[in-house]
Each structure stands twice: as structure tokens, then as C-alpha cells.
Amino acid sequence: MTDAESTPQPLLRVVRGTPDDVELAALAAVVAAAAAAGGEPEPEPTPSAWADKAALVRAPLRHGAGAWRASARPR
Numbered sequence: 001m002t003d004a005e006s007t008p009q010p011l012l013r014v015v016r017g018t019p020d021d022v023e024l025a026a027l028a029a030v031v032a033a034a035a036a037a038g039g040e041p042e043p044e045p046t047p048s049a050w051a052d053k054a055a056l057v058r059a060p061l062r063h064g065a066g067a068w069r070a071s072a073r074p075r
Contacts, residue, residue, distance in 0.1 A: 012027065019027070049055070061071055 012024075012031065014024075061067065
């Protein structure tokens with residue numbers, strides 16, 4: 001292993017200008033806060049059909065000819 005391979009690369013590099021210590025500290029704080037924020041929030045999972053409470057509510061029973069047959073049919 002050579003010295004170039006063992007030397008860690010800098011995370012930030014100033015390309016233009018000469019920032020002072022305060023400006024570099026502010027930049028490092030902003031980059032650290034952005035990295036800690038994670039990213040886009042994950043979407044909330046959709047509830048499964050097994051957990052759907054609407055399945056517990058029965059449809060109204062209809063009256064009339066053949067109503068008893070229609071009451072046993074799935075919706």
C-alpha cells in the first residue's frame with residue numbers, strides 16, 4: 001500500500017476563493033445537517049384489506065322478491 005492509498009481523501013474541497021474558518025465551519029454544519037436529514041420521507045404504507053374496517057359493515061338488506069337470494073351473494 002502506498003502513501004497515496006492510505007491518505008484519506010477530503011470530503012470537501014474549496015475550488016475558488018479563500019474561506020476563513022467560520023465560513024468553513026458553517027459549510028460543514030450545513031453539509032452535516034443535510035446528511036443527517038436522511039432524504040425523502042418514505043410514503044405511508046397502505047393498510048391491508050384484512051385491516052379494513054369497512055368489511056365489518058354489512059350492506060343494507062333489500063326487501064322484495066328474491067331478496068333472500070341476493071343477501072347471500074358477495075358484493
